[in-house]
Amino acid sequence: MPSRSEDELAETAAVTPGTGARDLARTTTAGSGAAPVADRPAALGRLRLERVLGSGGMGVVHAAFDPDLERRVAVKLLHASSADARARLLREARAMAKLSHPNVITVFDVGTADGTDFVTMELVDGITLKDWLGTAKPPWRDIVAAFVAAGRGLAAAHDAGLVHRDFKPTNVLRSHAGKIVVTDFGLSRAAEGDVDPLTVTGAVSGPATRTMTGAVLGTPAYMAPEQWTGASVGPASDQFAFCVALWEALAGGRPYRGDTLDEIKTGVLAGPEKLPRDAIPRPVRAILLRGLATDPKRRWPSMHALLSALERRLARRRRVISVAAALAVGTAGTVGLLATRTSGGACSPPALDPDTVWTTARVDAIAKRDPDSAELLAGDVDGWRRVRIGACDAPTRERSLQLACLDGVMARIDVAARAAETDVPGVEGTSSLLVDPALCRHAPPPHLVTAIDPALAGALGQLRLVRNGGKPPSTLLPDEPCARAVALRAQLATFDATRMEFSDLPAMMEHLKEAEALADRCSDEALRAIVLIGVAHTTAPKDDRALAAVTAVPQDDLVAEADLIRGRAARAG
Structure with missing residues (x-):
């Protein structure tokens, strides 16, 4: 069977675990069981339907006018009223209704009229991010700025306890005025959940840039390793898809390529270490590579932290050194x-x-x-x-x-x-x-x-090594309070990054207690914030010491980590 193009490998397909690649079903075109556009009514309830904005296997989106509220809206009409289709429409509407954020599309209403299920939402006068990238050919800094805006929408979803699961450039809209909004939350779920692994061999029959529904959720070309293997899916999965999409926008091609789902899966599971990276602007290269880590725990601690790193690179406008x-x-x-x-x-x-x-x-x-x-x-x-x-x-x-x-x-x-x-x-x-x-x-x-002093310099060196994915070279701890606190912080990061055995827990708890005490004795406010953030990340944050420490050193990366801690504390009650 001939292989498909890479563009086809980024569209939507519907599979369940165990199905073959030739069972992949296209769903982004109105031809897959949809009624012809000409057969659609000119009105739906009180809404007057206008031009078609887009169509897919789940439905067709019209521009429409609401005479009662005197505003133009976008309305998504379902092709059919199957239980699964209706559940996904309601899920999308409820997910977006939870969010009130300038970078998330606004939902106005969901219901049934004239026998058709629909959802009305904000009408964006513009095009998808994918189309904008293809037509405007913007400079790399403008690309990163647009993705940062979209990332804020994802971060807002994560703060509300939602995971998008299908982030990609076609699910982001850009208005002609430059406003960026994330849309299509039809696959969103509450944060963290297991799904069945995807097992597909052979050549692709359906494009892998199309969204997979059913037991496996996501678009193959942008799916994180945990989505392929059936492991727990959480905000880090959206972060992975975000980094794949931004890599694609900057380099002109996705980091993990292939003509079959197996080839894509193999590349994703192999990790980013051997990816060709010359096409990625150097200031953001390391940021994306971290977001593409195979282990979710090795990615950025949150979308906020990732976006903060990108914004810092944009703001400083660094130059290549010679x-x-x-x-x-x-x-x-x-x-x-x-x-x-x-x-x-x-x-x-x-x-x-x-x-x-x-x-x-x-x-x-x-x-x-x-x-x-x-x-x-x-x-x-x-x-x-x-x-x-x-x-x-x-x-x-x-x-x-x-x-x-x-x-x-x-x-x-x-x-x-x-x-x-x-x-x-x-x-x-x-x-x-x-x-x-x-x-x-x-x-x-x-x-x-x-x-x-040399002790503190050595402890900082250990922290640097851990942040770059290594392990502290020694378990010996210095006596000076600041140096000892930083060295403990480095060892806590190692605990975070590995699967601990039960026997490791007492040692970790002792580290936590001592690091907290030493941080309060350290006269350096930046080091104190770093140590207390590390402690809060390792435990369920129930106090405000880390957050208060960051207010004294409001550096963007520390503020982003504090926001993550605040969100975790709110969800923990």
Whole structure:
């Protein structure tokens, strides 16, 4: 049997476990049992039906006018009134009705009129995200910004306890004014649930970019490993589909390709380690690779955290580092530093001179072995210089607090640069050690240690290694409170990432208790927030210590993790 094109492998199919590929049924075209559009009535109850916006196996969507409320709406009409079809329509309407968010399409009504089941919703004057990508050919930053908006809709669904299960570019609409909304929640379910595994061999008879319904839910080209294997499906599954779709938009092709479902499944289960990644812009490459991890626990802790990472890359507009650029950075740094030392005549020199931290030799060495970390560090060094110029012009009280904060930021840059120069490459681990220089403009700025001793540097190195997917090289814990707290935090991350035996639980609980106590003794507010967030992620969060700690260091990645903790606490009651 001839294989199908990759475009066909991203459309909707309906299967149940054990069916062969040739049983896959197309459902996105009106020809699969639908009445011809010409046979549709011109009215449905009080609604006046207008043009057809789209059609699928489940139904057809019309633009319509509601004369009672004097507004134009979109109305989805079911092709048939089977029990399964009606249940899915009601499920979609109820799921979207739970959400009130600018990036989720609004549902107005659901019911039956003239013998036809329908749901009315917001009418978006625009096209699907897939069509926009194909026609507008936007630059990569605009693509990421559009997906971030769609991701906010997914995050809102997760906060409401829902999992979309079928996120893809054709299920996102973009208005001509640029508004992005996620739609088609027909496969959504309450977060976390097991499904039967999908077993399909042979060539694809139905496209795998079409949505699978029945016991297996999702679109094969965007399905997470756990959807293929029948494991628990949760928000991390939507995160995987989001990263597949964004990868496809940026690279012009999906990360896992194949002409058969088996080929796609094999690639997905093999993981992202060997994926060709040159077509993905470097600033977002590591972010997507983490979201594509085979193990859901190795992905981002939430959509909020993933979106925060993407937004941070967009906001900082990092550039690729080369030896020539490094020299330019050094020259600019000398000029900037002179300005900060002379501004107002009252600005003391920094505890660490950035020209001795971010040297040409170090830039070159890091850029060769870990270019993503090089870009990240260069952006923070440049940001540090800009913020320090402003700090030197601040009133005396604010100036001293801001300069002390900036000394703490540079101390972290130094530790992160040393680690990136010698340890396992990984931008996420590097990012976990840094504090955004812009936070030093806050009132008051966070209190940070301004000198990092070898014990704390070693503990931070362990945390960086764990964030990059490794394990702490030693179980020995330092005595200094901050260093010991961070080292315990690194070991807690290892507990999170593995399947623990019952015998491991006492050790983990001891780690939790000690980490909490030490975090309260640590004089560094950023380290305290990191440790308490780790504790809250490991246990059912019942207090507000982690959330309060983040308010002192409102950095985007920490705020995103705090939002996740807050959502978990709300669902736990």
